[in-house]
Amino acid sequence: MTVALLRALDAMFTLGLRPPAACLAEARAIIRGVQGVGSGADAAASLYGGLVLYRARPQQVRVLPAAPPLTAVYSGHKTPTAEVIAVVERHRRLQPPLFAALFDLMDDCVARAVPCIRKKDWAGLGALMNFHHGLQAALGVNTPELELICQRLRDSAGIQGAKISGSGLGDCVVGLGKLRGSWKAQPLYRLQVDRDGARVES
Secondary structure (H helix, E strand, O other): OHHHHHHHHHHHHOOOOOOHHHHHHHHHHHHHHHHOOOOOHHHHHHHHOOEEEEEOOOOEEEEEOOOOEEEEEEOOOOOOHHHHHHHHHHHHHHOHHHHHHHHHHHHHHHHHHHHHHHHOOHHHHHHHHHHHHHHHHHHOOOOHHHHHHHHHHHOOOOEEEEEEOOOOOOOEEEEEEOOOOOOOOOOEEEEEOOOOOOOOOO
16 A cells, blocks of 8 residues: 555656655655554565565565466464564564574575576475475464464465465465365465556556
């Protein structure tokens, strides 16, 4: 919604749309102003479209040349991002060296995912998603509901891997691939990554 509003205001009051990087910086500032924290990854994906490699500091965005199908399952509840980050920070203060190692491993997972995406090695990417999910669980942001959804998705035909989506402690699990078959336990969404990103249609 933040990105859509900024793009609409650009279209109404200027001669053209600002570069995505400028809009992203403003969107991230708004998000942080409202909720106190936020990486801006969701705003970057909305602005640029496609599968996005994103880093908050320094701000870097790279659109990757692939758009695989995804399957998202809603767990039934959501914890605000600021509250999840506060939980992680409490845990981190108890074991700073271990958490630093966890963050490094998560960063390494992302780096290893890029060549998998470029080669469309979905089995390799799915394995990295499963591993990343375990690292998020070690941070303390997993729940029994999320874990059960992940396991069920991984056991389902058409899914290559599954992990917590977003900050955790609720919200969604995202699976790589298009689920084949039925799913009755929770709300499920079959998604396709849009390559275009934010655009003005009229």
